Amino acid sequence: MSATGSSATVLTVEGLSVQIAGDTGIAEAVKSLQLTIKHGQTFALVGESGCGKSMTALALLRLLPDAGSISAGRIRLGDTELATLSERAMRDVRGGSIGIIFQEPATSLNPVMTIGQQLYETLRAHTGYRGKALAERAAWWLRRVGIPEADRRLNDYPFQFSGGQKQRIMIAIALAAEPRLLIADEPTTALDVTVQAQILDLLADIQKEMGLAILLITHDLAVVKNVADYVALMRAGEIVETVDAASFFAAPRHPYARQLLAAIPTFAKRGQVLSAQDPSLAAGTLSPGLPRRHASATPGAEPVLVVEHLSVSYKPRGGFWRTGGKPLRIVDDVSFDLRAGETLALLGESGCGKTTTAKALLRLLDKQVQVGGKASLQGQDLLQARGRQLRRLRQSIQIVFQDPYASLDPRMLVGDILDEGIAALRPDRSRAERAAQIGRLLERVGLPDNTADRYPHEFSGGQRQRVAIARALAVEPAVLICDEPTSALDVSVQAQILDLLQDLQAEFGMAYLFITHNFGVVEYLSDRIAIMHEGRIVEAGATEAVLHRPQHEQTQRLLAAVPRL
Known part of the structure; x- marks a missing residue:
């Protein structure tokens, strides 16, 4: 202009x-x-x-x-x-x-x-x-x-x-x-x-x-x-x-x-710290540009998550005068795997089926949805599990949502929010053990000492996202799904969250399924990319190959639309 x-x-x-x-x-x-x-x-x-x-x-x-x-x-x-x-x-x-x-x-x-x-x-x-x-x-x-x-x-x-x-x-x-x-x-x-x-x-x-x-x-x-x-x-x-x-x-x-x-993530900054050391500019632990410890998948290791031919269809709602029609397919024949310490970016336009895929794997879809195909988490059937088996599997797969303000109960103290998940999915731990764990978690994600006794509205957007990450980590998952966790955040706060996610992955060896439409984040963070279009994965491969040698026209179209510095 x-x-x-x-x-x-x-x-x-x-x-x-x-x-x-x-x-x-x-x-x-x-x-x-x-x-x-x-x-x-x-x-x-x-x-x-x-x-x-x-x-x-x-x-x-x-x-x-x-x-x-x-x-x-x-x-x-x-x-x-x-x-x-x-x-x-x-x-x-x-x-x-x-x-x-x-x-x-x-x-x-x-x-x-x-x-x-x-x-x-x-x-x-x-x-x-x-x-x-x-x-x-x-x-x-x-x-x-x-x-x-x-x-x-x-x-x-x-x-x-x-x-x-x-x-x-x-x-x-x-x-x-x-x-x-x-x-x-x-x-x-x-x-x-x-x-x-x-x-x-x-x-x-x-x-x-x-x-x-x-x-x-x-x-x-x-x-x-x-x-x-x-x-x-x-x-x-x-x-x-x-x-x-x-x-x-x-x-x-x-x-x-x-x-x-x-602080802006790019492919050239992979392996470097993004956030600033100067607290007057943007809080962090290291100066931007310094190398960091990076987790990576062990070659030949068995995947922790395997998804085969996943499909999700919404049933038409019937009524008194009609019985419904053909189901609307949102996710169609999606397959991928994910190893410990690895980040797979699921990338595509709004409405392509990325979040629906995540919800299907988390078993968060209602009865109006038909889910087909197979998904195994650490060798156990994720889509067919029920009752106690499903609760055990949910210890191993958690999610961080895009909007932490909407995903955190505004009427609960942060300590109670974190305790709720641990008590439900780790019932073997006493109240004292849970309280000690919550303190360690909040310290690990860089939040103040009094965080547990405060409400979500008392924190900034970046701090609320740290609370959401702490909640997901509370049950020590093997797979963390990150659904647009930085899209609503400022540049420096985004840098802090990306640095935190990389540090946590290096420390705990978690696998990340990173859902986003932010190419800068993908370039900086991911090991592999899967491009999703109209419910299907149309291209997948190593990050460098997909970014620099895209094969599918949809991948090429997305890359051409990215504003560059």
């Missing part, structure tokens, strides 16, 4: 400060922020969670929470001063002169309104379209963002669209009134690489057509390198470096910028 057309300034922010009132007093969330965005330009505001990026966006739109306020500074959209504008006038600016795309379209779209109704709202409020012309313009925007059968789909609800389609609809709503400035707040973080590439290409095309100024808020530096004209790096509410994108990546000046770039 290069700058095009006029060089007129669209947005100027001078000395913006935002304060948040809390139980402990006033906190400054944004401090003396300065930035300028011109017509046709993409300006990336980069930083990790909590640094003030999204708070800046909310301040620009005057949508701060009740406890927040602009304490100083000026915000000018062209010649209009937004900081002192009346609320009535700001309603014309929001959606009219400034559009915004949020990170998670599923929570941004109204689930009880059709897509057409949500587009009509914006068009009625900020344009002169009415009647038949209103519907025609709404359908035009859906077609413009790549939604097929746009006229018919205006009557559909958000749940009837995929994640990528929902994000396209959010773009249509944000741009329907043809704003001068688009704020894109983490618009591709939750998307797989091919859909991400499509969304970025779409934004680039529309920007070129409209001469749109874009404020891109993200922590994905690879995306920034591919789309941004200028970069501002934010940390603890302050911009610590502002420079053109080419200079930022070629020669970053600030130590924090260099630290973030060093």
Whole structure:
């Protein structure tokens, strides 16, 4: 997205400060922020969670929470001063002169309104379209963002669209009134690489057509390198470096910028520590780039997990007037094996069957699902086990989910969460033995001494993921399934979790089944890769071979879509 057309300034922010009132007093969330965005330009505001990026966006739109306020500074959209504008006038600016795309379209779209109704709202409020012309313009925007059968789909609800389609609809709503400035707040973080590439290409095309100024808020530096004209790096509410994108990546000046770039996983960094030693930048144990102890499978060793011709089909739900139809196959003839100390990456687009495969192996699917094929864990039949035998097998296979906040019970103390699993699957251990084990686990994953007596909401996202890892390790599994365990985490926190996982694997010799669509993580972590497409494994092999000499067209398509530094 290069700058095009006029060089007129669209947005100027001078000395913006935002304060948040809390139980402990006033906190400054944004401090003396300065930035300028011109017509046709993409300006990336980069930083990790909590640094003030999204708070800046909310301040620009005057949508701060009740406890927040602009304490100083000026915000000018062209010649209009937004900081002192009346609320009535700001309603014309929001959606009219400034559009915004949020990170998670599923929570941004109204689930009880059709897509057409949500587009009509914006068009009625900020344009002169009415009647038949209103519907025609709404359908035009859906077609413009790549939604097929746009006229018919205006009557559909958000749940009837995929994640990528929902994000396209959010773009249509944000741009329907043809704003001068688009704020894109983490618009591709939750998307797989091919859909991400499509969304970025779409934004680039529309920007070129409209001469749109874009404020891109993200922590994905690879995306920034591919789309941004200028970069501002934010940390603890302050911009610590502002420079053109080419200079930022070629020669970053600030130590924090260099630290973030060093923490990004790549194939070239295999076997090296990613996370930082400097606790003021990113907590860790070793300096980035140092070699580390790495687990590997013993040649000729028997696999701990063998999957043969696994299939998963969903039975159609029957009703009073119908008896159901042909089952829908989600996983089709999947086979692979996994050895102790080895990491197999199961890679593919959203909806290809990766997580369904994991749930089938964990025996977490309901009665509406038919599971076929064979799976053996340490020589025992995993799919046919029942009762006590299944409980014993579950000691040997555990999972770490993508969202630790959703997978940890918010009403339970962390110590009770960990104790619950040990008590259920290791009933031979006394309460005192379990408490001692929990203390050792929390120390091993790098959590504070008082962690067991606190609730999940009292921790950061990275700390919650460490709790989830400790819970999975509590019963000493032979196989750990990691289902997108770092996709929701910042660069430096992701680096810490990847370093922790490698250290734990080297220490305990666990086998990892790593499910992800993040190619950087795969390149850095995996020993072997299996590419999944439409329920089948279409290519598998050693990591280097699959990455550098891909054979299947789907593998080639995925690799071509990956944004590179």
